Amino acid sequence: MRIGIVGGGQLGRMLAEAGAGFDARFTFLDPGDAPCAALHGRHLHAAWDDAEALTALVDSSDALTFEFENVDPAVVARLAEQRPAYPPAQALAIARDRWAEKTLFGELEIPVAPVARIDSQAELDDAIAEIGLPAVLKTRTLGYDGKGQKVLRERADVSGAFAELGEVPLVLEGFVDFDHEVSLIAVRDPVGETRVWSLVRNEHRQGMLHCSIALADHPLQRVAADYAGRVLKRLDYVGVMAFEFFVAGDDLLANEIAPRVHNSGHWTIEGATTSQFENHLRAIAGLPLGATERLTPCAMLNVIGALPEREAVLAVPGTRWHDYGKAPRPGRKLGHITILAPDEAKLDERIEAVEALLVNDLG
Amino acid sequence: MRIGIVGGGQLGRMLAEAGAGFDARFTFLDPGDAPCAALHGRHLHAAWDDAEALTALVDSSDALTFEFENVDPAVVARLAEQRPAYPPAQALAIARDRWAEKTLFGELEIPVAPVARIDSQAELDDAIAEIGLPAVLKTRTLGYDGKGQKVLRERADVSGAFAELGEVPLVLEGFVDFDHEVSLIAVRDPVGETRVWSLVRNEHRQGMLHCSIALADHPLQRVAADYAGRVLKRLDYVGVMAFEFFVAGDDLLANEIAPRVHNSGHWTIEGATTSQFENHLRAIAGLPLGATERLTPCAMLNVIGALPEREAVLAVPGTRWHDYGKAPRPGRKLGHITILAPDEAKLDERIEAVEALLVNDLG
Numbered sequence: 065m066r067i068g069i070v071g072g073g074q075l076g077r078m079l080a081e082a083g084a085g086f087d088a089r090f091t092f093l094d095p096g097d098a099p100c101a102a103l104h105g106r107h108l109h110a111a112w113d114d115a116e117a118l119t120a121l122v123d124s125s126d127a128l129t130f131e132f133e134n135v136d137p138a139v140v141a142r143l144a145e146q147r148p149a150y151p152p153a154q155a156l157a158i159a160r161d162r163w164a165e166k167t168l169f170g171e172l173e174i175p176v177a178p179v180a181r182i183d184s185q186a187e188l189d190d191a192i193a194e195i196g197l198p199a200v201l202k203t204r205t206l207g208y209d210g211k212g213q214k215v216l217r218e219r220a221d222v223s224g225a226f227a228e229l230g231e232v233p234l235v236l237e238g239f240v241d242f243d244h245e246v247s248l249i250a251v252r253d254p255v256g257e258t259r260v261w262s263l264v265r266n267e268h269r270q271g272m273l274h275c276s277i278a279l280a281d282h283p284l285q286r287v288a289a290d291y292a293g294r295v296l297k298r299l300d301y302v303g304v305m306a307f308e309f310f311v312a313g314d315d316l317l318a319n320e321i322a323p324r325v326h327n328s329g330h331w332t333i334e335g336a337t338t339s340q341f342e343n344h345l346r347a348i349a350g351l352p353l354g355a356t357e358r359l360t361p362c363a364m365l366n367v368i369g370a371l372p373e374r375e376a377v378l379a380v381p382g383t384r385w386h387d388y389g390k391a392p393r394p395g396r397k398l399g400h401i402t403i404l405a406p407d408e409a410k411l412d413e414r415i416e417a418v419e420a421l422l423v424n425d426l427g
Numbered sequence: 428m429r430i431g432i433v434g435g436g437q438l439g440r441m442l443a444e445a446g447a448g449f450d451a452r453f454t455f456l457d458p459g460d461a462p463c464a465a466l467h468g469r470h471l472h473a474a475w476d477d478a479e480a481l482t483a484l485v486d487s488s489d490a491l492t493f494e495f496e497n498v499d500p501a502v503v504a505r506l507a508e509q510r511p512a513y514p515p516a517q518a519l520a521i522a523r524d525r526w527a528e529k530t531l532f533g534e535l536e537i538p539v540a541p542v543a544r545i546d547s548q549a550e551l552d553d554a555i556a557e558i559g560l561p562a563v564l565k566t567r568t569l570g571y572d573g574k575g576q577k578v579l580r581e582r583a584d585v586s587g588a589f590a591e592l593g594e595v596p597l598v599l600e601g602f603v604d605f606d607h608e609v610s611l612i613a614v615r616d617p618v619g620e621t622r623v624w625s626l627v628r629n630e631h632r633q634g635m636l637h638c639s640i641a642l643a644d645h646p647l648q649r650v651a652a653d654y655a656g657r658v659l660k661r662l663d664y665v666g667v668m669a670f671e672f673f674v675a676g677d678d679l680l681a682n683e684i685a686p687r688v689h690n691s692g693h694w695t696i697e698g699a700t701t702s703q704f705e706n707h708l709r710a711i712a713g714l715p716l717g718a719t720e721r722l723t724p725c726a727m728l729n730v731i732g733a734l735p736e737r738e739a740v741l742a743v744p745g746t747r748w749h750d751y752g753k754a755p756r757p758g759r760k761l762g763h764i765t766i767l768a769p770d771e772a773k774l775d776e777r778i779e780a781v782e783a784l785l786v787n788d789l790g
Contacts, residue, residue: 077447084444084467087752104447334700337723337745337767352742357769359722360700379715382700389450404700406720 065089065349068125068147070139072099072107074388074397075131075325078333080104082341086349091124093117100389101131113139122146127348129303133159133323134206148254150302150348151323158299159323162204162235169318172294176318177310178238185226188236192222195238201225204233213271215239240317242310246282249329250292251304251343253353258296259343260289261336262358264328266308270426272395275415276328277363278335280408284309284316291318304329304344327366327397334384334402335362360404361411365418367399369425372418377401380417382410395427428452428712431488431510433502435462435470437751437760438494438688441696443467445704449712454487456480463752464494476502485509490711492666496522496686497569511617513665513711514686521662522686525567525598532681535657539681540673541601548589551599555585558601564588567596576634578602603680605673609645612692613655614667614706616716621659622706623652624699625721627691629671633789635758638778639691640726641698643771647672647679654681667692667707690729690760697747697765698725723767724774728781730762732788735781740764743780745773758790 065088069076072094080090080101090105093114099107106124110117113136121128121143128149130140133156140153158164166179180191182201192199197219203212214229216222216236226234245268250260263282267275279285292307306326308319329340338346338354346353370392377383382404390398401418405411428451432439435457443453443464453468456477462470469487473480476499484491484506491512493503496519503516521527529542543554545564555562560582566575577592579585579599589597608631613623626645630638642648655670669689671682692703701709701717709716733755740746745767753761764781768774
């Protein structure tokens with residue numbers, strides 16, 4: 065099994081780790097000098113759209129995939145003519161465009177918060193009149209980890225906001241008074257088989273994922289799986305996709321999708337029968353998908369900007385350490401810590417113990 | 428964390444896989460042309476006792492370890508003068524010598540089957556008179572996977588047996604009418620902290636491990652852990668050690684130890700909070716040991732001599748594939764399959780389903 069990955073960050077690195085049991089070989093295309101995934105394979109050091117490097121990637125791979133969504137769908141389409149390349153270009157095109165994403169949810173009758181497409185300050189003013197305040201203004205493309213967005217709380221925030229975000233295509237989203245945010249990791253294979261993992265409750269800090277807790281028997285698990293299934297089927301998707309939802313009372317509102325393995329699914333490495341990384345590989349290689357049951361109460365804490373003291377973290381029972389081998393920098397995801405426990409009460413204690421040790425620097 | 432390993436087989440390979448989360452770097456000393464562990468690190472291609480290669484191994488490592496027990500204890504002792512090198516030479520010396528092993532068990536009041544040291548045919552005849560038939564004659568050193576041993580069932584088997592096994596030092600072991608064989612994987616760190624995993628029930632075929640099933644709440648779990656603790660403490664041991672026992676009614680008889688990660692502990696990669704491989708690394712690197720709870724009913728089947736059809740195996744729910752990347756050859760361990768299940772009944776079904784797919788060639 066030879067896998068080519070566009071991108072050489074920690075997601076590519078963990079995909080390669082999941083491929084070890086398959087004796088898989090990995091090639092990473094990444095413009096960085098020393099992408100952290102390169103530890104586990106060959107690094108093609110070139111721009112994302114470098115024709116020669118893309119040819120080399122194709123030549124050294126039986127199947128191709130992407131570790132981030134902001135890849136040019138035209139590149140994907142070109143690769144897909146030569147090798148199985150997943151996820152499909154169409155899914156990448158939709159996932160990188162918030163308006164296309166919301167439109168898809170609407171077509172599939174998946175509930176979302178009020179939303180409007182904004183291409184001018186006038187359209188923003190009109191949309192505010194309809195949706196009201198507070199609301200969140202986001203760039204249609206290229207936003208991540210809370211970047212490229214602005215919360216509008218009062219009238220004064222609205223005027224000039226279109227210019228402030230760069231006069232690029234935007235969407236305005238009505239503010240949802242949600243109880244919590246959850247995500248669902250799902251995977252689909254080329255013959256349409258679909259699996260989901262347990263819903264995960266996410267907590268963000270400064271727009272970046274801080275903590276994910278895998279939930280047992282969430283009352284909206286089936287609803288979430290149903291919504292995910294609709295999207296995956298419509299896109300004829302292959303591979304792992306992450307779905308972010310808001311839980312508001314009995315309602316589940318779709319927020320966004322990520323057409324790739326996802327930070328909120330890292331707990332599956334230890335906490336599920338098969339991880340998101342392994343099932344992504346199985347899917348793109350056309351192998352049967354693995355079971356996705358949660359094995360035990362489990363959570364994940366992100367390590368951002370600075371590493372905590374390793375010995376102290378490992379002294380907390382049930383912890384597993386994931387150092388991505390990246391140089392520390394404020395706001396940079398350097399690793400994560402998985403926490404396993406025999407019951408939910410112990411899990412909460414352990415999360416608290418690890419949180420007390422984190423020295424995250426969100427920048 | 429830079430780890431040097433003497434040996435580059437599948438045990439070294441899986442140690443390196445367990446080190447990924449620590450961003451560890453591995454160097455393997457192995458005389459083979461393409462040892463399978465080399466996928467995950469640097470390969471020093473030289474004889475076990477090559478002075479130059481050993482120096483290079485030391486220079487590229489913060490801690491050293493061994494993936495098999497038949498390493499010259501003098502080499503270990505020399506390495507240990509320069510770097511932390513575990514397990515200790517003394518443990519390797521004892522584990523490679525069946526008589527020293529049995530003597531140690533006796534000193535620590537750990538029950539064993541009747542045993543005698545045999546250095547001549549006359550001693551064999553005397554020992555048979557005392558121990559009786561059937562009995563098993565084994566070379567004191569260098570035996571593994573059922574090699575270097577002979578079962579003596581009747582008088583005719585006894586005459587000439589000493590010559591047949593090469594006139595080397597032997598031990599004679601009384602035949603134990605045991606219910607089943609179990610093993611216990613244990614780990615000890617430099618400050619004396621000790622952990623054990625669930626007892627494992629093992630089934631052998633032609634002297635090679637075929638199947639290991641992790642047992643919940645075996646009545647002899649505490650007794651086994653107590654015996655293991657005595658041995659680890661006596662040897663001032665650091666790292667993982669495997670203990671093989673016979674269960675005969677309410678009795679647990681020690682059979683042998685292996686001073687390394689062990690085939691019967693491979694299930695811990697998926698089936699326990701922390702695997703034997705990760706805890707071995709934690710121990711030799713002086714990091715706190717990880718929790719060892721069994722997460723779910725779990726078993727392991729060895730893949731020997733020939734690979735079964737991968738798709739068919741992965742289509743059995745709860746299976747995880749481990750291909751060591753070795754060229755097939757009769758009797759060679761090529762990989763293993765871990766099987767996870769939500770309950771014991773489903774585990775049994777799944778084991779049966781996978782066994783039906785195996786095409787093992789034991790040679």
